[in-house]
Structures are given as structure tokens and as C-alpha cells.
Amino acid sequence: MPELPEVETVRRTLEPKILKRRILDTEVHYPRLLQNCTESELVSYLQSRRFVKLDRRGKYLIAVLDSGSRLVLHLRMTGRLTALPSGLPLEKHTSLQIHMDGDLELRLVDQRKFATLHLLHESGYGAIKGLATMGVEPLDSGFTPEYLKAQLEGRTASVKSVILDQRRIGGLGNIYADESLYRAGIFPGKPGGSLTFDEIQRLHTSIRAVIREGIRFRGTTFRDYVDGDGKSGGFQERLQVYGKEGETCRGCGRPIARIKLAGRSSYYCAYCQV
DNA sequence: CTTGGTTCCTGCGTGC
DNA sequence: TGCACGCAGGAACCAA
Numbered sequence: 001m002p003e004l005p006e007v008e009t010v011r012r013t014l015e016p017k018i019l020k021r022r023i024l025d026t027e028v029h030y031p032r033l034l035q036n037c038t039e040s041e042l043v044s045y046l047q048s049r050r051f052v053k054l055d056r057r058g059k060y061l062i063a064v065l066d067s068g069s070r071l072v073l074h075l076r077m078t079g080r081l082t083a084l085p086s087g088l089p090l091e092k093h094t095s096l097q098i099h100m101d102g103d104l105e106l107r108l109v110d111q112r113k114f115a116t117l118h119l120l121h122e123s124g125y126g127a128i129k130g131l132a133t134m135g136v137e138p139l140d141s142g143f144t145p146e147y148l149k150a151q152l153e154g155r156t157a158s159v160k161s162v163i164l165d166q167r168r169i170g171g172l173g174n175i176y177a178d179e180s181l182y183r184a185g186i187f188p189g190k191p192g193g194s195l196t197f198d199e200i201q202r203l204h205t206s207i208r209a210v211i212r213e214g215i216r217f218r219g220t221t222f223r224d225y226v227d228g229d230g231k232s233g234g235f236q237e238r239l240q241v242y243g244k245e246g247e248t249c250r251g252c253g254r255p256i257a258r259i260k261l262a263g264r265s266s267y268y269c270a271y272c273q274v
Numbered sequence: 275c276t277t278g279g280t281t282c283c284t285g286c287g288t289g290c
Numbered sequence: 291t292g293c294a295c296g297c298a299g300g301a302a303c304c305a306a
Contacts, residue, residue: 001300032282059300074300074301076282076300076301077298077299077300078283078299093284111284111285112282112283112284112285113282113283113284114283114299114300114301129302130300130301130302154276155276155277156276156277157276157277161277161278166300166301173300174299263279263299264300265298265299277305278304279303279304279306280304281301281302282299282300282301282302284298285297285298286296286297287295287297287298288294288295289294289295290293290294
């Protein structure tokens with residue numbers, strides 16, 4: 001599940017490979033990937049264009065073209081975006097291929113087919129609701145304990161569902177949310193509005209630390225994720241609770257538990273997180 | 275406004 | 291061994 005650290009790692013690995021190359025041809029194998037244009041529109045628009053920049057906002061990748069228009073991609077759960085030598089065998093669930101000069105192929109493989117692609121010609125993100133309403137990111141200067149407090153204040157929903165809300169915090173997903181709450185010693189099901197300022201400060205610190213470490217270790221490969229070179233991440237070695245139901249808590253030796261919150265699995269230690 | 279349920283999709287784990 | 295079934299999950303959308 002690509003979250004902020006994974007998408008940032010993809011961005012960093014892809015950008016130097018794809019910039020300045022000319023697009024030779026585009027093949028769309030899963031047309032429903034395209035949210036606001038047709039297959040033929042995309043193919044003809046990209047013909048002979050070049051990418052001049054690869055940006056990220058939350059979990060969105062934004063590829064800026066030399067025309068100024070942008071391709072906006074969201075990998076959702078199983079999307080893999082790689083830039084590898086052209087002509088490698090076509091994998092099952094390949095949604096998109098962009099053939100570029102210099103023997104390079106930008107490829108999207110997406111087993112569950114939830115990934116989305118927008119082609120934006122106008123400025124701004126109005127056409128993409130999730131981008132237009134994206135909240136402050138954990139590593140932005142605006143992400144302060146006070147900001148987090150304001151997001152949690154008055155919420156009866158669980159703290160976990162509040163921090164997963166992309167309109168409040170951009171880029172956090174299930175894995176890093178669970179790891180952050182574990183490090184902060186906070187039970188994920190606790191109502192958001194019930195956190196003390198001390199707990200909010202701890203959560204703020206742990207979210208930033210977990211996201212920074214996630215990037216430093218090049219993301220978490222729990223199942224599908226690979227970076228732009230097709231390589232797995234390293235943060236899965238550092239996970240303390242996510243996916244570890246029944247395993248021993250490093251803090252107290254008791255078993256890690258799992259509950260459902262807002263429709264998602266939440267892993268936590270019932271003793272260390274209150 | 276908030277909150278929770280449903281939907282999209284495919285592969286995998288479970289149980290008979 | 292084989293098959294049906296439920297589940298996993300990010301975010302848009304809908305209903306209350």
C-alpha cells in the first residue's frame with residue numbers, strides 16, 4: 001500500500017530516469033484507469049512530449065510535461081510504477097506503458113485496478129477532489145502539535161480514522177498510522193477529541209519520525225510495493241505492530257492485537273497503548 | 275458539518 | 291484436492 005514514504009521513494013527513483021526523454025508511444029491496457037480523458041486523447045497528447053518534473057503531493061504523483069500539463073497518478077493499494085529497460089515481458093495486470101527514447105519504459109502494473117490517472121491541462125487541482133482538499137503533510141512546516149490538536153478537537157471518531165483522513169493529514173495510510181500510534185502509546189480506537197495535549201505532542205512527534213524513517217528506509221514492502229527501479233523497500237524490517245497480530249510486543253512481551261476501525265485492520269498492543 | 279457503510283477489483287486464506 | 295466464499299484496502303460517494 002503506497003503511502004507517503006513509498007510514493008516519495010518512487011518519485012525519487014523515477015525522476016532522474018524519466019526527465020528529458022521523449023515519449024515515443026503510449027499503450028493503455030486498462031482504460032478505466034483514465035479518469036478524465038479517453039485513451040486516444042492520452043496517447044495523442046503524450047506523443048513526442050517530455051516530462052520536466054516529477055512531484056508528489058500526499059500519495060499523488062504529479063508528472064509535469066513540457067507543455068505545462070500534468071499527469072496525476074494515484075497508486076491506491078497495489079499500483080506499481082517503474083521505469084525499466086523496454087521490452088521486458090508484460091506482467092499480468094499491466095495497466096499502462098509509456099515507451100520513451102533511450103530504451104526506457106514507464107510502466108504501471110496494478111493488480112486490483114484501483115489506481116487512477118488524470119490528465120490536467122489547467123492550473124490547480126480542482127478536477128481532483130482528493131488533491132484539492134489535501135491536508136497538511138507530516139513533514140510540512142505547518143504540521144505542528146497545534147495543527148494536530150485542531151484536527152482532533154471535538155472528534156468522536158477514533159484517533160486513527162482522524163489521522164487517516166487525507167483532508168486533515170496528507171499522505172498517512174494504514175501502516176504508518178498504526179506504527180505512529182504504537183510509538184506514541186495511544187490506543188487507535190480512542191476518540192480523537194479525548195486526547196490530552198501531551199498525547200497529541202507524542203503523536204505529532206511519532207508521526208513525523210515514522211514518516212521520516214519510512215522514507216529513509218525506502219518504504220515498506222508488505223506485499224506489492226516496489227520503487228521506480230522495481231526494488232523492494234526496507235521499512236518492513238522496522239515495523240513494530242503492523243501485520244503482527246499474535247506476535248510479541250517489543251515493549252512488554254504481550255501479544256499484538258488486531259481490531260477493525262473504520263473498516264481497516266488496526267494492529268496495536270493492548271498493554272502499551274491506552 | 276460529521277460519521278459510518280458501500281463500492282471498486284483480484285488473489286489469497288479458510289473451511290467444508 | 292477442489293471449490294465457494296469472505297476478506298483486504300484508499301478514497302469517492304451516499305445516507306443519516
